[in-house]
Amino acid sequence: MRAVLSLGSNLGDRLAYLKSVIGFFGPAVVAVSSVYETKPWGVEDQPDFLNAVCIVDDPARDEWAWLRAGQELERRAGRVRELRWGPRTLDVDVVTVDGVRSDDPELLLPHPGTPERASVLIPWLEIDPAAVLPGHGSVRDLLAARPDSDRASVRLLQPFPR
Ligand SMILES: Nc1ncnc2c1ncn2[C@@H]1O[C@H](COP(=O)(O)OP(=O)(O)OP(=O)(O)O)[C@@H](O)[C@H]1O
Numbered sequence: 001m002r003a004v005l006s007l008g009s010n011l012g013d014r015l016a017y018l019k020s021v022i023g024f025f026g027p028a029v030v031a032v033s034s035v036y037e038t039k040p041w042g043v044e045d046q047p048d049f050l051n052a053v054c055i056v057d058d059p060a061r062d063e064w065a066w067l068r069a070g071q072e073l074e075r076r077a078g079r080v081r082e083l084r085w086g087p088r089t090l091d092v093d094v095v096t097v098d099g100v101r102s103d104d105p106e107l108l109l110p111h112p113g114t115p116e117r118a119s120v121l122i123p124w125l126e127i128d129p130a131a132v133l134p135g136h137g138s139v140r141d142l143l144a145a146r147p148d149s150d151r152a153s154v155r156l157l158q159p160f161p162r
């Protein structure tokens with residue numbers, strides 16, 4: 001199935017952690033956004049994040065397989081879960097998987113934070129200008145509805161290193 005993944009890191013070698021995801025998924029990677037440096041939302045007293053969004057497609061992976069793969073990569077990044085919305089070496093969120101809707105707390109789809117997160121909407125729009133968040137409309141409209149300060153908290157840093 002085709003998934004949109006959001007990648008984030010604000011501890012250690014942030015770029016290397018993002019690259020580890022793209023390397024791991026290899027030929028399943030359909031598109032990767034640029035790398036953005038973003039002001040932290042949620043818990044604001046923490047280092048800036050690097051964020052990117054990728055689109056992956058693999059007929060052998062369903063939504064649970066994408067979730068587990070992301071968690072395995074977080075584990076390999078030595079991620080320690082402490083604070084909700086706190087600092088982390090690597091965060092892999094499953095934003096959407098095709099049109100799947102899920103209210104299982106282990107796998108909420110689409111990811112409920114997405115409409116409010118310019119750090120996801122901006123990189124996603126970059127790689128898919130026609131993107132739609134199932135149940136919420138176009139990513140373009142969601143982004144337009146955010147305050148200027150949100151959009152300004154997301155800065156294009158560099159192309160994704162391949
Ligand atoms: N779409 C999803 N993608 C990734 N994890 C999800 C999703 N839906 C639910 N979860 C669950 O969320 C938990 C991970 O939460 P995590 O610590 O990464 O939250 P967070 O990144 O701090 O906050 P947020 O989920 O708001 O981004 C996991 O137990 C996972 O099962």
Ligand SMILES: Nc1nc2c(c(=O)[nH]1)N=C(CO)CN2
Pocket residue numbers: 007008009038039040041042043049051084085086091119
């Ligand atoms: N800018 C930004 N802020 C965050 C992020 C993130 O990826 N980017 N992830 C968080 C953990 O859920 C908390 N805050």
